[in-house]
Amino acid sequence: MNSAIISGLIGGVLIAILNVYTSKKLRKSKVKGELKFGAFIASSSFLSMALTGVLIAAFFYNADVWDNPIEFLAITCLIIKFSVIAIYCFVEYFKVHGKFDEIGIHFTTPWTGRKMETWCQLESVKLNSHANWYTLKFKSGSVIRLSCFLTGHGDVIDLLNSKGYFE
Structure with a gap:
């Protein structure tokens, strides 16, 4: 096998391991x-x-x-x-930044602007494992994508789990 292919495969595996490690490390927010x-x-x-x-x-x-x-x-x-x-x-x-509490979420990105939603308006939560983010869809039509590289994304998922959005 060509050495360029081997080094590419090794690099890909290392990046995948780094992504998993980093997203698990960033699950909880310090604030x-x-x-x-x-x-x-x-x-x-x-x-x-x-x-x-x-x-x-x-x-x-x-x-x-x-x-x-x-x-x-x-x-x-x-x-x-x-x-x-x-x-x-x-x-x-x-x-890209946001805040959340028991009532809702305020999230800002340069790509989709500022979104303020309440959890009672949340329709669905889905993990996109290929893009490594959670997609939150609200009744207003708003969609918030929480990257697994955001510190605190796990706190949001734990909160939504406690509210019964995951089974």
């Missing part, structure tokens, strides 16, 4: 009723920015990039990919 992203998302942003910088440097220090169109395309695609990841993680870290 009761608070939802926000922790250092994992911020460090993902900085790591992606650093990788983007390394790839940009490859354009200037590796003459083969300009001669080989496949290598040029690969590095360009990686620069775009890691730039998008860095920006997305940066925005998520600073702009």
